[in-house]
Each structure stands twice: as structure tokens, then as C-alpha cells.
Amino acid sequence: MFEVNGVYRNRIGEYTVLSVDGQRMTVRYNDGTEAELNINIQARIWENIVAEQEARAASSRHMRQSSKDTTHYIKAVSIPPGEELVFPGWQERVVMVPTAELAQRIKPGDRFIYYAIxxxxxxxxxxxxxxxxxxxxxxxxxxxxxxxxxxxxxxVDAAAPDLDHGVNIDSIDLESYPDFGKLHIDPETFFRISEDDFELLAEALTEITEDEDEEVEEYEEYEEDEVE
Structure with missing residues (x-):
């Protein structure tokens, strides 16, 4: 995967591969420092970075091409406090629509934010x-x-690792529902929201997801350094 003189990136920064020896490679970062890295770990980090870049590009194209046709919602679900993110439809990657009228309106490309009541x-x-x-x-x-x-x-485009790392209703203001946190909400209910509200929530959750990925990768790099 890695080639000598090839330019790649990890969470520290961009680097050039100087040499490859089995499962190790010597690299030079743009600031001139050199390091010996584990190829398997760096391959996973590089693949994640490429995937993130492609996802952002695809999301940008999608928003430009179909934002006028996309409807945005909040989807409420019941998850008992302290439980993992396990609820009907989550693992199967499906969502149930409670009424025939709503089912006729929802279409491929529509997007929603999951909300734990x-x-x-x-x-x-x-x-x-x-x-x-x-x-x-x-x-x-x-x-x-x-x-x-x-x-x-x-x-699922982005997800917090658990509810403790999600976006609490008290930390955000929704133009569509200024008093959303005070509403009596039944499980499986859909709430239509504005594109601005959706983007506000989506951006916050995407940042959380990327931060969690970076923490995992930094830990793996730390473990690699400890082994060395």
C-alpha cells in the first residue's frame, strides 16, 4: 500500500515514505522530523482519512444536487438511561414509519437525526x-x-459512541422547535425540521464522531511507541 517517496497523512500530519522494511517504514514529516511507523496501523489511519475526505466530498455534492428535494426530520426513540445504543431497527439499519400518510411523503435521500427521549x-x-x-x-x-x-x-452517516457523548437538547437551540426539550414525545415519532436545524445537529455529531476516531488512532500510535 505504501510506496517509497509516496506522500500520505496521519493525525500528526503529512509525511513522505523514505523506506519500507517488512511491517515497518521510515517516514519524514513536513517539519523535517523522522519516525519509524507500523505499516498496518498507518494503513488503517490513512484509509480512515481518505474515507472521511470522500464522505465530506460526497456529502457536499449531495447537498448541492438535492438539498431542495431533501426533507429533514428528528426521529424520537426510547433508550433507557445507561443502556447502549440498541433499539428497534438500529442494528438492522432500518427505520419504521408509524403512519401511512408519512410513509407516502418520506423518500430516498431524506435525512433525520436520532433523538433519545x-x-x-x-x-x-x-x-x-x-x-x-x-x-x-x-x-x-x-x-x-x-x-x-x-x-x-x-x-448511518455519523453517530456518537454513547448517549453521554451525544448532543443534549439543552446545549442547542432549534428554530423549528424552540421548546423541543419540553415537549411530550412518544417513541417512533418524526418531527420535520428545517435544513438549518438539521445541519447544526449533523455538524455537531460529525465532529464528535471524528474526535472519537482521532482518540482511538492516537491511542494506537501511543501503544505502538510504547512497544518500540
Whole structure:
């Protein structure tokens, strides 16, 4: 993957590969310092950086091309305090739409922010990726008397590692719902919001996700230095 004289980047900065020896390589950073790095760890870091750049570029293109057609929502779910991010549809990457009227309005490309009712915390940015399909809610761990319900496939664009690292309602002001934190909210409810409110929440959650990734990578680099 890494070539001599190739230019790459990790969380410290940009570097040039001077030599490769098995699973180690010697590099020189732009400030002139040299280091010996583990190729496997650096490959994972480089792939993450490239993926982040591609995701930002794709998101920018998507917003330019389809922002006029995209509808934005908050999707409320119930997660008991102290529990992990496990709730109906999350692991399966699907979302249930509670009413037929709403199911007719939602379309691929629409986006929403997950909101944990009990913790009053926003924790994930999600995009609808496909057309509606009908299924038995129990197949996706939903508890309901419905035998059939409308579902949409989803992709998670960014997510906090847990509710403690999400965006609390008290830390943000929503133009669409100034008193959102005071509302009585039922699980599975959708709230339509403005694009500005969505972008405000999405940016905050994306920064949290990237910060968590950087902490993991910095820890791995620290462990690598300790081994050396």
C-alpha cells in the first residue's frame, strides 16, 4: 500500500515514505522530523482519512444536487438511561414509519437525526437509502400490535459512541422547535425540521464522531511507541 517517496497523512500530519522494511517504514514529516511507523496501523489511519475526505466530498455534492428535494426530520426513540445504543431497527439499519400518510411523503435521500427521549440527547445522523417496504415489525425487534408496517432502509452517516457523548437538547437551540426539550414525545415519532436545524445537529455529531476516531488512532500510535 505504501510506496517509497509516496506522500500520505496521519493525525500528526503529512509525511513522505523514505523506506519500507517488512511491517515497518521510515517516514519524514513536513517539519523535517523522522519516525519509524507500523505499516498496518498507518494503513488503517490513512484509509480512515481518505474515507472521511470522500464522505465530506460526497456529502457536499449531495447537498448541492438535492438539498431542495431533501426533507429533514428528528426521529424520537426510547433508550433507557445507561443502556447502549440498541433499539428497534438500529442494528438492522432500518427505520419504521408509524403512519401511512408519512410513509407516502418520506423518500430516498431524506435525512433525520436520532433523538433519545429519556436522555434528551441527539446521537446519530441518518439517511434514507432506499424505497419503502412492508414487513412485520417484530422481525426488526419492534414491539407493536401491527402485523405490517412501513419501513425504509437507512445508512448511518455519523453517530456518537454513547448517549453521554451525544448532543443534549439543552446545549442547542432549534428554530423549528424552540421548546423541543419540553415537549411530550412518544417513541417512533418524526418531527420535520428545517435544513438549518438539521445541519447544526449533523455538524455537531460529525465532529464528535471524528474526535472519537482521532482518540482511538492516537491511542494506537501511543501503544505502538510504547512497544518500540
Amino acid at each position: 429519556e436522555a434528551q440527547t441527539f446521537f446519530a445522523v441518518v439517511t434514507i437509502t432506499g424505497e419503502m417496504f412492508e414487513a412485520d415489525p417484530k422481525q426488526h425487534t419492534y414491539t407493536t400490535d401491527l402485523e405490517k408496517a412501513a419501513f425504509f432502509p437507512t445508512d
